[in-house]
Amino acid sequence: MAGGEKCEFELTFSFTPLPSKKQLFLQDKDVLALFMKWSMLGRISAESYSFDQTFYPYNSEKFAQCFFRDPDVVSSLSRKMKAAARVPLDKPVVSVDVEPVPCTKVSMELFDPIYSCGILRPSGHIVKCFHDVYPDYDELRQMLQDEDSEHYYVVGREERGEFIFRLFKHLCFGGELCQYEDTIDPYISATKQIYKDLISVQKDPETKKISVVSTVLKVCAYDESGRCYPGRREEEQTFAYLIIDPFKRHVTLFYHCYGVGNFTL
Numbered sequence: 001m002a003g004g005e006k007c008e009f010e011l012t013f014s015f016t017p018l019p020s021k022k023q024l025f026l027q028d029k030d031v032l033a034l035f036m037k038w039s040m041l042g043r044i045s046a047e048s049y050s051f052d053q054t055f056y057p058y059n060s061e062k063f064a065q066c067f068f069r070d071p072d073v074v075s076s077l078s079r080k081m082k083a084a085a086r087v088p089l090d091k092p093v094v095s096v097d098v099e100p101v102p103c104t105k106v107s108m109e110l111f112d113p114i115y116s117c118g119i120l121r122p123s124g125h126i127v128k129c130f131h132d133v134y135p136d137y138d139e140l141r142q143m144l145q146d147e148d149s150e151h152y153y154v155v156g157r158e159e160r161g162e163f164i165f166r167l168f169k170h171l172c173f174g175g176e177l178c179q180y181e182d183t184i185d186p187y188i189s190a191t192k193q194i195y196k197d198l199i200s201v202q203k204d205p206e207t208k209k210i211s212v213v214s215t216v217l218k219v220c221a222y223d224e225s226g227r228c229y230p231g232r233r234e235e236e237q238t239f240a241y242l243i244i245d246p247f248k249r250h251v252t253l254f255y256h257c258y259g260v261g262n263f264t265l
Contacts, residue, residue: 017049017073025197043175064221089229091224091228097219102161104212113154143155175259
């Protein structure tokens, strides 16, 4: 037992940036135009890396810790953050928070109830509603964030925890100067494309059933001064996910820092 623990303790992962692995959604002009409209352009990104050991979900915290301490990762992220005028990772990471995120969906069926519960008009336009704080509010955003909304549980509790739903919610709320959509279609189409790009699937040769093989971790890193990545301040729209393909030994860091996005493509 002691020997096994020693092995576990000594296990470390090393990472190598994969600059040639480009996410298609970050090169799609339609998606980039939506990011600009939603005040996320230049603040949302996806960086891919290869790693050198077999990944198992029970090792998630060790994996994330090694990731944020890896010199090549720190170097590449610091360059990206400096270029975007954000605080680089200038102090060593001492700890990480890791939240496993369910990721099982291989279709958009999860969103079907939204189309038939009164949030949308038959045309796909989002129904507007009154709010004390937000002048231009709607039933979709209310369903996404207000547990008192009559529509909150049209998508069940388990489904709301799925990565694809979290992604959809992040896009719906956008950045600091987000211009919200009048119809649901742009949110759905962008969610579908980004999810498809980030997640790896495989087909069972016998049953022909497609299943997700990626592990998704919501991560937050801390240095000696406190929280340092994806941002110093806790903000729901500042997020970072590690999306791990255990077979290819690739990991993609998908992140967004809340603020005012770029105004030009």
